[in-house]
Amino acid sequence: MALPKTWQSFLDETGDMSRFTGRFFAQGFKPRYEFSEFIHQCFIIGFKSLPLIGLTGFIMGLVLTMQLRPSLIDYGVESQLPAMVGIAIVREIGPVVTALIFAGKIGSSIGAELGSMKVTEQIDAMEVSGTNPFKYLVVTRVLAATVMLPVLVILSDAISLYGSYLGVNIRATTSFQLFFKQVFDALSFSDVWPAVIKTFFFGFAVGMVGCYKGYNSRKGTEGVGRSANSAVVVSSLLVFIIDLVVVQVTDLLGIN
Amino acid sequence: MMAKRLINNVKLGVFVIAGLLLLILALYMIGRDSNLFGKNFELKVQFENVQGLTAGNNIRYAGIQVGTVKKVKIVSDTLIEVTMLIDEKMKAFIHQTDLVSISTDGLMGNKLLNITPGKDGSPLVKEGDILQVKKVASTEDMMETLNRTNNNIAVISDDIKRTVQRINNSEALWKILEEPTLPAYLKESMAHIREAAGKAADMANDLSAIVNDVKNGKGSLGAILTDTSIAKNLDQAVVKIRSVGDHANELAEELSAMTQGVKNDINNGKGTVNALLKDSLMAMKLQSSLTNIEQATAAFNENMEALKHNFLLRGYFRKLEKQKKKDEAAASVKK
Structure with missing residues (x-):
């Protein structure tokens, strides 16, 4: 059975990544835990990403509001602008845009960091010195990414809504109280829960792909660049694929 | 190194707690809107057709948001039972006679239930009561x-x-x-009518004044109608007239007696009348007197003729004759 070379390598990598993920689950929840390294990674991955995520979130809220306004005026429902933007941000724009920015920043940095450690044989040295490099490097980063992205998304949603409030007030006047009330009147639990839960998957995917690419980096410094690049590409793609899967699942479960 | 790590950890802690607080706040806000927190009670209402109402739709009491629809259940093919979840505080306001109707939020918005206040003084609702449907x-x-x-x-x-x-x-x-002249005529007619009406009004006023005067006893008619002394006078007059009548009777009797006396005198040759009628000597005297008068007048006539011919009066008579002739000539010429 002869598969084309591209297919063969694709399936090879998919299998390899699956095994890598299995290894994460096999080792991640066994002691001993690298707790302080996990906290440190959380700080780097989460807190340090906040300015970038906050800025993009603010701009997204503002721009979305201004872009939606003409269409809503056409339908004569300009007053529904806060409700519409609120739902759009909380359900889709907030999680996906934040995850993409997160993939660009964190996926590439993890890929590059682990890749350079790999090609400079620091990982092998760690193994020799008795530290489990997988636990210390991979598990902490993946967990940190998984936990931090939802927090980032929630903060980004809040900043986006503030941007949207300013956007509404560019052309019209709305009190913050009314804006706030309209947004939360429109939202329901079925809008918030799936959105929050899927961000865990986004974070996990970004961390996992970044670590896998970096951990399996080859061919010297050139390989580091390639693994950083492919980490971003693959994790961004995975974000969309997970989004697609999640929307199908929530639709099947009837929580729309 | 350790101090910096601690600061970083604090920053991370603030970051995570801020995110979690926001999430909790959002969930609380949403939950409060759908009445998940706080005390609620249930009311029921039965419709034939719920027009697309579903669980989670809003319920308003006199326009105020008071709860949400909890459940829509089909009881039979013509009866659908809707369970409403309403804020406990509203128990003090919703009466058993209040009516429920289905309406739409805005022109094309979500369906919602409206509870309209019913009769005053009916008892307040209890948990699980069934409200009546308002026919809309x-x-x-x-x-x-x-x-x-x-x-x-x-x-x-x-x-x-x-x-x-x-x-x-x-x-x-x-x-x-x-007709172009019609308006002018109409206008004129109207003016006349107005004038006539004015006059009629005046007349009516005068009449009323007269009637008033009569009532008050002014004028002759008034006097007749109102003066009581006149009636008395009239009465007296009538009495006098009657007495005059009586006197006339007596007079007639006297007259009759007198004529009777005269007749008797004539027949018996007494008095002047009898002498006139029966004395033949007196008749001869009368005849001679009359003859004398005749002779006297004839003599007077002769005297008058003599006067005509007198020179003093002759001019006058000639003039008369000339005038007479002239008239006769004019009359003949005309003929």
Whole structure:
């Protein structure tokens, strides 16, 4: 059975990544835990990403509001602008845009960091010195990414809504109280829960792909660049694929 | 190194807690809107058709958000039971006679339930009570009514059309309408009518004044009608007239007695009348007297003729004769 070379390598990598993920689950929840390294990674991955995520979130809220306004005026429902933007941000724009920015920043940095450690044989040295490099490097980063992205998304949603409030007030006047009330009147639990839960998957995917690419980096410094690049590409793609899967699942479960 | 790590950890802690607080706040806000927190009680209402109402739709009492629809359950093919979840505080306001209707939020918005206050003084609701449905004109009913109205309007407009056509075809009417002098005449007539009415009013005023005067006893009529002394006078007059009548009777009797006496005297040759009628000597004397008078007048006539011929008076008589001749000549010429 002869598969084309591209297919063969694709399936090879998919299998390899699956095994890598299995290894994460096999080792991640066994002691001993690298707790302080996990906290440190959380700080780097989460807190340090906040300015970038906050800025993009603010701009997204503002721009979305201004872009939606003409269409809503056409339908004569300009007053529904806060409700519409609120739902759009909380359900889709907030999680996906934040995850993409997160993939660009964190996926590439993890890929590059682990890749350079790999090609400079620091990982092998760690193994020799008795530290489990997988636990210390991979598990902490993946967990940190998984936990931090939802927090980032929630903060980004809040900043986006503030941007949207300013956007509404560019052309019209709305009190913050009314804006706030309209947004939360429109939202329901079925809008918030799936959105929050899927961000865990986004974070996990970004961390996992970044670590896998970096951990399996080859061919010297050139390989580091390639693994950083492919980490971003693959994790961004995975974000969309997970989004697609999640929307199908929530639709099947009837929580729309 | 350790101090920096601690600061970083604090920053991370603030970051995570901020995110979690926001999430909790959002969930609380959403939960409060759907009445998940705080005390609630249930009310029920039964519809034939819920028009798309679903669980989670809003319930309003006199326009205020008071709860949400908890459940929509089919009881039978013509009965659907809706369970409403309402804020406990509203127990003090919702009465058992309050009515529930389904309406729409805005023109095309979500369905919602409206509870309208019913009669005053009925008891307040208890947990699980079933409220009555308010009959609201559905779109179908409205259409049906509208259809009837349309038909009526069609008939009416037909009639109006026929009437207008007849008016248009009437020459006389148009002549009247197109007559340019008509307005002036009408105006004049109106002026006359107004004048006449004014006069009539004046007359009526005068009449009323007269009637008033009569009432108050002024003027002769008033005196007649109102003066009591006149009646007395009249009475006396009548009495006098009657007594005069009585005297006349006596007079007549006396007259009759007198004529009787005269007749007797004549027959017995007494008095002047008898002498006149019966004395023959007196008759001869009378005849000679009359002859004397005749002779005297004849002599007077002769004297008068002599006067005519007297020179003093002759001019006058000639003039008379000339005038007479002239008149006769003029009369003959005319002939």
